[in-house]
Amino acid sequence: MGLRLLGPVEMTIGDRSVNLGGARQRTVLAVLGLNANRVVPVDQLIDAVWGADPPTTARSQIQICISALRRIFQEIGHPEAIDTRPPGYLLQLAPEHVDSLQFAAQLADARRQADAGAKAEAAATLTTALALWRGAALSGIASDQVQRAATVLEDQRLTAVEERIQLDLELGRHQEVILELRALVVEQPMRERLHAYLMLALYRCGRQADALAAARRAREILAEELGLDPGAELQHLERAILQRDPSLGPTDEASPAAAPPAPRWTPPQPRLPTPVLPRQLPASITDFVGRDDQLDQIRQVLGRSPDDDRDHRGMPVVVISGMDGVGKSSLAIRAAHELGEHYPDGQLYADMHTWDGQDRSAELLARFLRALGVTGSAIPEGVEERGELYRSMLSGKRMLVVLDDVPPDVPVLPLLPGSSSCGVIIASRLRLTGLPGVRQIDLDVFDLQQSLQMLTGMVGRDRILADRADAAELAVLCGGLPLALRITGARLASRPHWRLGGLVHRLRDEAKRLDEFTHHGLELRSSIRLAYRALDARAQRLFRLCSLLRAPDFPGWTAAALLDCSTVEAEDILESLVDARLVDIVQYPYTSVRYRLHDLIRVYAAEKLGEEETGQDSAAALARVLGGWLALAEAAHQIDYGGNFTTLHGGARRWTMPREDAARQIGDPADWWEAERRALAVAVRQAAEAGLSELCWDLSLTMISLFESKGYFDDWRECTSLAYEAAERDGNRIGMAAMRYSLGTLYLFQSRLAEADDCFATALEMFRAEGLEHGCALVLRNAAHIDGLRGDVASMLGKYTASLDIMRRVGDRIGEAHIMRNLAKHRMDEGDYQGATELLDQALVICEQTGCLRVQAQVLHRFAEVHLATGRLDLAKPCLHQVLRIVRDTGDRIGETHALYSLGLLRHREGRSDDAEVILAHTLERARSLGERLVEARCRFSLGEIALATGRPEAGAAHLWEAAELFGRLGSTFWQERANLLLAKADQLAPPVAEGVAAWAGLAGDRPV
Structure with a gap:
């Protein structure tokens, strides 16, 4: 049996195609197949079949479809295929019975083969995977939801094609792929990588002129269709071809020169054991999971052959660092055991977690010397002499030293061997960057798959499979932290009668969560407490206050707002929390460094906040951070629009930083809005919860330019609703009016005209009652647009005229330009293109004077519409290309x-x-x-x-x-x-x-x- 989605939706038995029934059943089966072995909610199936306008009988009709599909599966011998699982249905099929899953698995296999250097095998696997496609994915299913999934699958197919062609080029098959690439660049002219591959293939066949012609054609396509130059990769390749760059490979023959053979690895030679052979390593845990990449890195550094010593003058040292509970010790001990054959003279081990900031190097050196056979009075008194003897005894030996759980501020150098034949593994919260020539390995928490693997090893596969949803939530509540997972698994293993859901229920209570992570000597809270106590007072306070930040991550300036100090001072304190592994650094592309608290560490920080900060101090710190977000959002809007145009502001208190700091934080406003979208939405939510209604509506309204330009309608609706409810609770009429205006604008963008009209009417009434003219102008401007869509020209012109008069009176220049742009459209509809051009000329001058690129693009777009309407295509084309450059630059x-x-x-x-x-x-x-x-x-x-x-x-x-x-x-x-x-x-x-x-x-x- 096979469910085939990579083409027309089809189910087969052998060579026979099964009749799947009507369109609804095929749609339901397609959605279940796309989510094979995952529960699909009934609401999702309803949306797939009927979209946003389902009938009242939708649920019963879905049940009818499911029953019909079950009969089909029963007839072909799979009666158990569709299972009812709240809140919907589960299609249970092995991956080899669903072609889209087969494709994904073969794609993953190919990538593993390519990573391992087996390029020919990877190319063959990709060819097999692509052969599964029989046409456009999911064709014949007229469902927006299904077709969105089809678009994703098609992108995966094209990516696989690109990867296969890249492998073919690396294998010297440039002649064979040229015809295919020529067809692909016609079929997919916007995919620059295909153009690049065609250029490279032609060049490697000795066809430099054809390769440059292909480059020119790519440039023409991108310029004409999208109004853009080729990307940096394509431009670099074109220059390299023009210059006959040797790195591009052959030009006169169709196959590359033979690669030199890979160097042979010589296995380590056995050595005779020394008379004293210390074996101090603790036992490695039997259920060790994950960390394969890190183990490989450690082997590369410490697993060399004795014959290679002449090429390594320095002693190899690996430092494993990470937060408490992340598994540093487990990895260090596992790696040390696996490296045993490389260090036949033994292993020295020290667990230093009890040192607690005290330097006990002399005591540890004495212990190491005794392990090496030195006894009694032969052990010197001082640290220096003991160190000298220790290094002398290890000279020339192949000994592995493991220093576990090294505390901060404890000198490590006296404990290191002096011989390059020895190796060292150090586990510490700190990265210990002061040690010369070390290999740093930073450990992060487990992902969901690794977490479930660890729980399965401790609790048992059957128990995990019986409660998959609860097991997944349990892993999430443990935050992927191996220590938390170990405690949880140990508790469940000791109580086989417990259901996973019971422990999940207990862990959901954040206030008591850390209490649950205790079992027979294992405790999570004490590990975090140790790191917290090592901080100075200001760092401890910042750590506590960081628990107020609800966003997934946060920029460094928020620390300054929490402490009400300079950004430089706060960032230094914040970095001390990073050093202590209580705060993680997060780096996203195109953004500055951000910080994050692990969920369980945040719980501890919140506990300390409640114990050591007053409610008044906590509320003041939160108000400062939220005021900082408002100040930066207002500044970003001012940069975008050239001033406080097309928006309203309230009297909420801002927390401001020096202008140069604010400019540094924002950088490019388009990038800043995108990077901070989630944090800003969380700030609105927290302001609403804290009763800061004035700040809440002001911030929400300021974010409209982000919402409308990016199409973030769900965020828009949530922020507006929260701010309206907060304003309503406080009796804040201006805030309520502003949010009704915002919601109406959202409905206008969604073409829900009746609902938008209702919101605008309420907002206008409130603004007039409060005497806020600028608010009235904003509402009238958008309400006029609705009249225009409905063809009520008289009402539209009346509202635009009234709004324009107010905009000019209150000095909203961009609001004025926007209305003139809209009036120009009316002039066009009336055939008055000269009048439309005059209005647009005035609007463009305002945009250029204020520097508002976003509205300038809208004005230029209307110019292009005038040129199209009057047949001046030669003017419309550059105008549209300029618009495209602006909107892409501004996001x-x-x-x-x-x-x-x-x-x-x-x-x-x-x-x-x-x-x-x-x-x-x-x-x-x-x-x-x-x-x-x-x-x-x-x-x-x-x-x-x-x-x-x-x-x-x-x-x-x-x-x-x-x-x-x-x-x-x-x-x-x-x-x-x-x-x-x-x-x-x-x-x-x-x-x-x-x-x-x-x-x-x-x-x-x-x-x-």
Whole structure:
């Protein structure tokens, strides 16, 4: 039996295809197959079949589909395949019975083979994996949810193709891949890597001129379609080809020169044991899991052959560092045992956790000397003399020294052998960077798979499989910390009658969580306490206050706000917490360093906060941090818009830092908004919980530019709702009005016009009652846009005029420019292109004077629309390319979608229908993913228009029907009438089409939207 998703959805028995029934059943099976061996909630299945408008009988209809599918599985001998598992259903199929899972497994195998150097095998495995594809994934399933999954699968397929071609090129098969690459760059012109591979293959076949021609073609495609230059990788390759860079490989023959043979590894030669052979290592734990990469690194440093000593003048030292409980000691001891044959003279071991800051080097050296056979009065008195004798006795020996749990501020150098033939492993919270020539290995917590592997080894596979969901939550509550997992596993192993869910329930109580991590001498709290007590007073206080920060991670300036001190001073204190392994460093691409508390350490910090800080001091520290977020968000908005334009601010207290520090924190506002999105949303939530309603609504409103440009509608709705409720509790009428305006703007972006209208009406009434003119202007501006969509021109012009008058009176220059841009659209609709141009000229001057790139891009986009409407395509093209550069530089995904739609229209007007369809289809998918329903509908309309113009009335009718239906739901009567007119044209071109469309429309209730 096989479920096939990589092509038309199909289930087979041998060579026979099984009848899967109607469209709904096929959709349900597709969703279950995409989530094979994972529970799929009923709500997800409903969304897949009906989208956002399910019938009241949706649940019962899903049950009918499941029953029908169960009968099909029963007929083919798999009656147990579909299981009911709250809150939905589980399709249980072995990976080899689902082609998408087979593909993923073979892709992973190929990557492992490639990593191991088996390139030919990896290429063959990828070829086998790609042969599983029979066409477009999940074709025949008209579901937005399923098609989004299909897009992901298609991207995985293309990535696999690229990886296979890269392997072929590394194997010297450049001649064989040229034809395939030529077809691929036509099929996928936007994937720069395919262009690069084609260039490289041509060059390696001695076809430099053809390779450069391919580079020029890639440049033309990217410039014409996207208005951009090629990326750095493609540009670098083009220069290298032009210069005949030797690193590119051969140019005159089709196969590379033979690679030199890999050096042979010589196994270690046995040595005669010395008379005294210390074997001090503790036993290695039998259920040791994970850390394979780290063990490999340790072997590379310490596992060399004795014959290699002449090439290593220094003594090899490995330092394993990480937070308490992360498994440093377990790794050090396991590695030492595995390295036993490389150190035949024995191992010396010291557990130094009891030193507690005291230097007991003399005592430990005496113990080591006794282990080496020195007794009684032969052991010198002082540390220096003992060290000298210790190093002399180890000279020339192959001895491994393990120093476990080394405390901070304890000198380690006196304990190290002096001979390069010896090796050292040190485990410590600190990285011990002062030691020369060490290999640092930082340990992080386990991921979910490793955590479950460890629990399974301690508790038993059957017990874990019986409660998979509880086992996964248990691993998450342990935070992937091996010590916490060990304590949890030991407790469960000692109580075989316990259900995993019972312990999960106890661990959910954060206030008592650390109490649960205790078992027969193992205790998590004491490990954290040891590190905490080693801090000075200010570091201890910062550690406690850090528990107030709820975001997953935080920037360094928040420490300054918590302590109310300078950023430089706070960052130094914060780094001491990093050194103590109580705070982790997190580094994301394109962002500054950030910090994070492990969940269980945060619990301990919160305990200490409650014990040692007053509620008033904690509240003040939290207010400072939230005020800091508001100050930076306001500053970022000012940089984006050239001032406090198109927004309102309240009187909440800000926590400010010096201007140069703030500028350094923000950098590029587009990058800053994106990097801090989660933290800002958490700040809104915490402000609401803390009763800081003025700060809450102000911060939420300031974030609108982030929400609307990136399409983060879920965050927008959550922040607005929280801020409105907080303002309502405090009777803060301005805050309530601002959040009704914000929610209405969200609904406007989602084309939910009736709900937007209701919000704007309430907000306008409140702003007028509070006498806040600027708020009235913002509401009137957006309400006018709704009137325009509905065709109520008189009301639209009245609101725009009133809003424009207020904007000018209160000095909101960008608000003024935005309204003039919208009025220009009205002038265009009236045929007054000269008047539209005059308005846009004024708006553009304002944008340039204020430096507001975002609205400048919107104004330029309207200029392009004027040029398109008047047939001046030569002016529209550079205008759109400039818009695309701006919106991409500023990260405006919504603006990019609108600009790409216009670029598709431009291509159509230029007579380049194929290019136009590619751009519009790409834009359609972007609009659907961002929830831009109006752009989605217009893309459908334009694709239908192109299909009719190119003699494909059936395809045109399908697009136009979708467009008309969507315009109707959006309340855009003008565009709906245009779509219906073109549908009538499709009927004239091919009368049978009308019957097909009518029949299709009659089944619309059964189709996913």
